[in-house]
Amino acid sequence: MKYSKIIFTIFCLILFGFFFNFNTPMIKAAEESQPAAAEGLQELAARLKDEILLLQERIIQLQDEINQIQVQLSGAPAGDIEKKEEIPATCHTVSLWDWHYCSSVCQCEAGQGDCDSNLQCTTGYCALDVGAKYGQNQWIDVCEEKPTFQPVIPSTEEVEKKEEKKAVGLSVCSDTDWFGTNKEGIIKRLTTEGSCEDANKIYPDVCLNNDILTDYFCNSSPGETKTCLATYFSCKKNGFIGCKNGTCFKEGNVSLSLAEDTPPSQNVILGSNEITFLKAKFIASDGEDIKINSLRVCLSSSQLSFNLKLYENESQIGSTQNDIIDGCVTFTDLNWVLPKSSSKILTVKANIEGEITSPVPLPMGIGGEDVEAVGLTSGIPLLTSGSATGKEITITTQALAALCTDSDDGINEYTYGEAAKEGITYHDVCFLGDNLKEWVCTAGGNITYKLIECEYGCVDGVCKKAEGNDESTGIVCVDSDGGKDYETYGKVIHGSGETAEDDTCESETVLKEYFCENGYFASETYECLSSCLNGACTSTTGLKNMENNLSSISELVSRLMESMKELIGE
Numbered sequence: 001m002k003y004s005k006i007i008f009t010i011f012c013l014i015l016f017g018f019f020f021n022f023n024t025p026m027i028k029a030a031e032e033s034q035p036a037a038a039e040g041l042q043e044l045a046a047r048l049k050d051e052i053l054l055l056q057e058r059i060i061q062l063q064d065e066i067n068q069i070q071v072q073l074s075g076a077p078a079g080d081i082e083k084k085e086e087i088p089a090t091c092h093t094v095s096l097w098d099w100h101y102c103s104s105v106c107q108c109e110a111g112q113g114d115c116d117s118n119l120q121c122t123t124g125y126c127a128l129d130v131g132a133k134y135g136q137n138q139w140i141d142v143c144e145e146k147p148t149f150q151p152v153i154p155s156t157e158e159v160e161k162k163e164e165k166k167a168v169g170l171s172v173c174s175d176t177d178w179f180g181t182n183k184e185g186i187i188k189r190l191t192t193e194g195s196c197e198d199a200n201k202i203y204p205d206v207c208l209n210n211d212i213l214t215d216y217f218c219n220s221s222p223g224e225t226k227t228c229l230a231t232y233f234s235c236k237k238n239g240f241i242g243c244k245n246g247t248c249f250k251e252g253n254v255s256l257s258l259a260e261d262t263p264p265s266q267n268v269i270l271g272s273n274e275i276t277f278l279k280a281k282f283i284a285s286d287g288e289d290i291k292i293n294s295l296r297v298c299l300s301s302s303q304l305s306f307n308l309k310l311y312e313n314e315s316q317i318g319s320t321q322n323d324i325i326d327g328c329v330t331f332t333d334l335n336w337v338l339p340k341s342s343s344k345i346l347t348v349k350a351n352i353e354g355e356i357t358s359p360v361p362l363p364m365g366i367g368g369e370d371v372e373a374v375g376l377t378s379g380i381p382l383l384t385s386g387s388a389t390g391k392e393i394t395i396t397t398q399a400l401a402a403l404c405t406d407s408d409d410g411i412n413e414y415t416y417g418e419a420a421k422e423g424i425t426y427h428d429v430c431f432l433g434d435n436l437k438e439w440v441c442t443a444g445g446n447i448t449y450k451l452i453e454c455e456y457g458c459v460d461g462v463c464k465k466a467e468g469n470d471e472s473t474g475i476v477c478v479d480s481d482g483g484k485d486y487e488t489y490g491k492v493i494h495g496s497g498e499t500a501e502d503d504t505c506e507s508e509t510v511l512k513e514y515f516c517e518n519g520y521f522a523s524e525t526y527e528c529l530s531s532c533l534n535g536a537c538t539s540t541t542g543l544k545n546m547e548n549n550l551s552s553i554s555e556l557v558s559r560l561m562e563s564m565k566e567l568i569g570e
Contacts, residue, residue, distance in 0.1 A: 091105070091106035092106055093106075095480070096112060096113075096482065097113060097114065097131075097134075097136050097137075097140060097482070098114065099114050100114070101113060101114055101115075102114060102115040102116070102120040102121065102126075102143065103120055104117075104119045104120055107119075107120055107121055107122045107143075108120060108121055108122065108143040109121075109122055109123075109143060110122075110123050110143050110144055110145055111134065111142065111143065111144070112142065112143050113126075113131065113134070113136070113140050113141055113142035113143060114131075114140045114141050114142075115141050115142065115143050116141065120143070121143035121144075122143070123143055123144060123145050123146060124146060125143070125144055125145065125146040125147070126141050126142070126143055126144075127141060127142050127143070127144045128141050129141065130142050130144070132468070132518075135482075135483045135516075135517075137468075137469075137519055138467075138468055138470075138519070139470075172226060173196065173197065173198045173218035173219070173226035173227060173228060174196070174197050174218070175194065175195075175196045175197075175216070175217050175218050175228075176194040176195050176196075177189050177192040177193070177194025177195075177205065177215075178194075178217060178218070179192075187238070189215065190213060190215070190233055190235065190238060190240070190247065190248040191240075191247050191248055191249065191286075192247060193205065193245065193246050193247050194215070194216075194246070195216065196216035196217055196218060196228035197228070198218070198226060198227045198228045199227070200227070200228075203216040203228045203230070204216075204246060205246040205247070206246050207243035207244060207245070207246060208232070208243075209243070210242045210243055210244070211234055211235055211236050211242055211243055212232055212233070212234060212235070212243060213232070213233045213234075213235055213243045213246070213247070213248055214230050214231075214232055215230070215231055215232075215233060216228045216229065216230050216231075217229060217231060233248065235248035235249075241378060242378075244377050244378070245377060247377070249287065249288045249375075249377040249378060250285075250286070250287035250288065251287050251288070251375060251378055251380055251382070252284060252285050252287035252288040252289070252290050252340060252375045252376075252377075252378075252382060253284075253285045253287065253382055253383070253384075253385070254282055254283065254284050254285070254290050254292075254338060254371070254373050254382060254384045254385075255282070255283045255384065255385045255386045256280060256281070256282055256283075256366065256367075256368055256371065256384050256385065256386040256387055256388055257280070257281050257283070257386050257387075257388055258278075258279070258280065258281065258388040258389065258390065259279035259280060259281045259345045259388075260281075261279060262278060262279040262388075262390050262391065263276050263277065263278075263279070263390065263391060263393070264391055264410055264411050264412060265391040265392050265393070265394075265410055265411055266391075266393060266394070266409055266410040267359075267393075267394045267396050267409075267410065267441065268352065268393055268394065268395055268396070269396060269397065270352055270353075270354065270355075270356060270395055270396065270397050271352065271353065272351070272352055273351040273352075274309075274349050274350075274351065275349060275350050275351075275352065275393070276347060276348070276349050277299075277348050277349065277350055277362075277364045277390055277393055278297070278347070278348040278364045278365070278366070278388065278390035279345055279346070279347050279348075279388075279390075280345065280346050280348070280366050280388035281343060281344075281345050281388070282338055282343065282344050282345075282346065283342075283343040284338040284339060284340050284341065284342055284343070285340065285341070286340050286341045287340060287375070288340050288375045288376060288377040288378060289337060289338065289339050289340050289375075289376035289377065290337070290338045290340070290373050290374070290375060290376060290382060291335060291336065291337050291338075291373065291374050291375075291376045292334055292336045292337075292338065292371060292372065292373045293332075293333070293334060293335065293372045293373070293374065294330060294331060294332045294333070294334060294371075294372040295310070295318075295330070295331045295334060295346075295366065295370060295371055295372070296328050296329070296330045296331075296366070296370035296371075297328065297329050297330075297331070297348055297364060297365075297366055297370070298327050298328040298329075298364070298365055298366070298367070298370065299327060299328070299329075299362055299363065299364045299365075306329065306350045306351065306352060306353070307319070307320075307350065307351040307353075308320050308329050308331075308348060308349070308350050309348070309349045309350070310331050310334075310346060310347070310348060311346065311347040311348075311349060312336070312344060312345070312346060312347075313345075317334060317336055317346075318331040318334050319331075328370070337376065338373075348364065352395055356395060356396075356397065359394050359395065359396040360394065360395040360396075361392050361393075361394050362392065362393045362394065362395055363389060363390065363391075363392045363393075364389075364390045364393070365387060365388060365389035365390060366387065366388045366389075367387045368383065368384040368385050368386055368387055369384075371384040403421060403441075403445025403446070404419065404420070404421045404441035404442070404445045404446060404447055405419065405420050405421075405441065406418075406419045406439070406440055406441045407419075408428070408474070410440055410441075411438055411440055411450060411452075412438075413436055413438055413452045413454065413462065413463040414462055414463055414465055414472070414473055415462060415472060415473055415474050416428055416460065416461045416462050416473060416474040416475050416495075416496065417438075417439070417461075417474070418439070419439035419440060419441055419447050420447075421441075421445070421446070421447050426439040426447060426449070427439070427461060428461035428462065429461050430458035430459060430460070430461060431451065431458075433458075434453065434454045434457050434458050435451055435452065435453055435454065435458060436451070436452045436453075436454055436458045436461070436462070436463050437449050437450075437451060438450045438451075438452055459475075459520045459521050459522070460475045460494055460495040460496075460499075460520070460521055461475070461495070462474070462475055464518070464520055468518040468519045468520070469518065469519025469520050470519070474496070475494065475495055475496060475520075475521075476493065476494060476495070476496075476497050477492065477493070477494045477516035477519055477520055477521045478492065478493045478494075478516070479491075479492045479514070479515050479516045480492070481503070483515050483516070484513060484515050484524075486511060486513060486526050486528065486536065486537045487536055487537050487538075487539045488536055489502075489503050489534055489535040489536040490502075490503050490514070490515075490535075491503070491514075492514040492515060492516065492521060494516075494521035495521070501514040501521075501523070502514070502535055503535040503536060504535050505532035505533065505534070505535060506525065506532075507532070508531055508532060509527060509528050509530075509531055509532055510525055510526070510527060510528070510532060511525065511526045511527075511528055511532045511535070511536065511537055512524075512525055513525070513526050
């Protein structure tokens with residue numbers, strides 16, 4: 001068995017003992033010249049002494065485990081001993097699940113990642129964005145066994161039917177608005193513009209008058225050549241207003257609400273351009289297509305002038321530099337069509353100009369009465385229900401904003417932030433269970449906080465997202481033992497990346513296990529089957545216990561090194 005790690009550890013212990021004795025005269029000298037500094041050195045020395053004693057205890061435990069393993073191996077065949085002592089070599093230079101773990105030079109086995117191409121996997125297949133299956137970040141790509149695909153072979157009957165249709169050609173009749181003979185299919189047929197085509201011509205569906213619809217369809221009598229036949233429907237008897245443009249139609253209606261991704265409350269610097277103020281969601285009923293001719297956007301400010309722009313997705317559909325009348329600006333001649341049974345989102349952006357001496361709060365909204373809409377088929381003016389009022393945007397200046405800074409720009413419960421003023425920093429923090437204390441800057445440059453109840457829990461100063469942690473939250477979670485591994489000592493780095501928690505034994509049998517869950521820091525207590533030692537449940541394999549002991553000793557050595565640096569530095 002190789003003892004290089006153990007010899008190195010004992011060497012470090014001797015070295016620390018030397019430094020500890022070396023600093024004793026330093027403490028005495030400090031007592032004579034600077035009593036306050038001497039007191040701090042004494043505290044550090046006492047802490048260092050405790051950690052050295054703990055390290056000695058762990059080394060004694062390790063020696064006992066080595067002796068037990070040697071006794072176990074002494075009765076085994078030589079071949080088995082050699083096999084147990086083998087430590088498999090690896091070409092990987094970073095830990096499993098690191099973004100650079102796999103490469104074409106050092107390939108990964110199935111179940112390992114992150115990989116970037118099939119060439120980096122021994123299986124020849126890199127599965128994309130499957131990290132969640134392995135308890136890791138959802139964007140991790142993992143080497144897996146190649147999936148097998150079975151080709152779909154059409155039956156002889158299907159091939160014959162296809163060839164028969166080809167031979168018939170245009171004698172095969174087609175109806176573009178045939179949806180079956182059930183009630184739902186017929187209603188959809190009546191409200192859809194369609195046509196029928198046979199060997200002779202194309203027959204579009206037409207209205208005989210403002211009530212009767214002539215709908216063409218394919219006959220299906222056996223032994224007959226398929227042709228287009230006409231049938232007649234009374235739109236009014238089927239619950240519609242009438243017939244127009246080859247369809248039956250109902251009077252449409254449109255509803256208005258605030259879009260889910262509308263901007264949060266925030267401070268905006270005067271003179272900013274293309275600032276998103278509001279996102280409004282429009283929903284059309286199943287009656288008819290709707291055309292919106294004009295739209296009025298209302299805001300409350302007489303101090304500022306605005307160049308407002310209206311967008312559908314990334315396309316600008318309107319703009320205005322009109323004066324504000326009664327707190328509102330109107331977009332005219334939009335001719336914006338909202339198809340029936342659909343929804344669209346309009347975004348209002350603004351360039352902000354003018355002069356202010358104090359912050360200006362600016363809510364922006366659209367009411368149902370602010371929308372001029374008509375049914376595209378009926379031509380009837382339609383009323384819009386609902387409204388969309390955005391979160392309050394505060395217009396301020398560089399000088400006013402400089403009084404206070406907020407790293408996550410206002411109320412953003414899913415992103416960790418810090419608010420600072422006059423050299424004092426306040427951190428977003430979880431408060432009383434699943435509540436978040438979100439620190440923000442007011443429009444006047446002061447600091448305050450808002451308590452937010454997190455739906456999926458609070459951790460490391462953010463509300464958890466249902467879909468899991470991602471790069472936008474500003475927090476991390478990295479588990480050295482890869483999750484809930486009760487027989488392996490591990491450490492979890494979380495929060496901003498500067499906080500670490502070690503798996504610890506809370507009693508002789510109870511383990512406190514730290515891990516990452518859905519990308520967020522988590523912990524639980526676990527009752528070990530036998531006992532708990534050095535931050536892990538003891539294993540039936542002596543080598544595993546020795547590995548945990550070495551990891552624990554390594555962690556102690558790291559802490560001793562930091563303490564020594566601090567002591568020598570003072």
